[in-house]
Amino acid sequence: MHGIRSDIVIVSDGRGNAADIVSALNGFFRLREESLNDCRANGESGAHLTLFCANASSDETFAKLKNVVKARDSEKLFILPTHNSKSVARIKDLGIADYMVWPVDVEELRAKVKKAINRRVERSWAALDPTSRAALESSLVCFEDCFSRVQAGESLPMEMVQSSCQRIRESAQIGTLGGWIDALEEHHNYSFRHSMFVCGTITYFANAIGISGSDLQLLTVGGLLHDIGKSQVPLEILDKPGKLEPHEWDVMRKHAEYSREVLLREQGLDPSAVAMAVHHHEKLDGSGYPDGLSGAQISDHVRLMAIADVYSALIDKRSYKEAMSKEAAIDLMGKFRGHLDMDILRAFRSYMLDTK
Ligand SMILES: [Fe+2]
Ligand SMILES: [Fe+2]
Secondary structure: OOOOOEEEEEEEOOOOOHHHHHHHHEOOEOEEEEEHHHOOOOOOOOEEEEEEEOOOOOHHHHHHHHHHHHHOOOEEEEEEOOOOHHHHHHHHHOOOOOEEEOOOOHHHHHHHHHHHHHHHHHHHHHHOOHHHHHHHHHHHHHHHHHHHHHHOOOOOOHHHHHHHHHHHHHHHHHOOHHHHHHHHOOOOOHHHHHHHHHHHHHHHHHHHOOOOHHHHHHHHHHHHHOOHHHHHOOHHHHOOOOOOOHHHHHHHHOHHHHHHHHHHOOOOOOHHHHHHHHHOOOOOOOOOOOOOOOHHHOOHHHHHHHHHHHHHHHHOOEOOEOOOOHHHHHHHHOOOOOOOOHHHHHHHHHHHHHOO
């Protein structure tokens, strides 16, 4: 995935609604604009998606489009300035199945774009070793199913959770955490990406320090489900392309309580995995949430979970912040004395600085 500097390149003929499209997507995605006239027909764009905003019914425009479309191997989406059958037939000829007609519904556009980018990221997993690929593919299906079942008021697919976690454990035995993070970092389902960063971090680290069997499985399950309560947080807060306001933070913080409600309903879930989800925002000095636990009230599993969670957030990029390097993240975490367990952090630090 390295080398991708923009999520989307918007190629426009200069007469359409490119400016409106840019403002609809800005902040949610990294954008670059190119003029159809200046496009290098033989140049790869280095983006996941090329979004064409041009009048395909014009012969002159279509001739240029043909060359550019052929040369780009990214996902492609067309936005037609008006609906006419000539344009639709032409873009289908070019092999582009996905199109929208201006004026577009902004939410629908964002959803389509996100799906196209994710499709491309998910396709890139085919190049990984079969074990990691199976782990990523099954955790994606599992994670999305968990979220939608909770939203529908149904119980979690625990068999699927256990089998996905088993696959993640297997991938930790053969792969590197860096490889796991790389495979996920461009994925635009933020909740999935974050949960998998956390789940991978905890599983690869625990595996490396000799934790195995049911103990490791418990940590992996706790990592995968740790933010399940976020499925109850409104999307405009969960996926907000900017910093949250104080009142939005109040809503976001409720995810720990929601996780408790969801997970306590499940039969057969280890209480330690539930504690990892409910308490990973507690701090050793008692200033965390939701219960204000402190010191010995916070178990080692939860302490490890808190480290994986903070680390995963720091090394992740959001529209309002760059990703931190692993060295910078660990250095910063060393300053969180009243928050994190410094003994576990020391072990985590030596693992992280030793591993790829
Ligand atoms: Fe959380
Ligand atoms: Fe989290």
